[in-house]
Amino acid sequence: MPSRSTITIHLDPQTARAYNAARAEEKRKMQALLSLWLQELTSGEIPSLQQVLDETGRKAQERGLTPEILEALLKGA
Incomplete structure (x- = not known):
């Protein structure tokens, strides 16, 4: 399993509440999607x-x- 790092991202209150209220599996999916999106942004493909x-x-x-x-x-x- 690849190593992981933790970052802090400021969100609007509604998004933060939705994330905090999500089940563990939903949070893992959100984290994976965000990770992929950030990789695309920083790879120059955008x-x-x-x-x-x-x-x-x-x-x-x-x-x-x-x-x-x-x-x-x-x-x-």
Whole structure:
């Protein structure tokens, strides 16, 4: 079995209550999911914010969003 380390993560009160109220098996599942998610985040597999914005912009243009339409949407917001 791999070694384990303990960390402290600040959560909102509702999430903390849900975790603390969970059964031991549910807690182990949550810990495993969080561990996998953190591994993905730190491995560089998650795209950067700039990559996400670039991709979103490309898709918007493909769907017909023009700078003029975007400006009108932003002014109406």
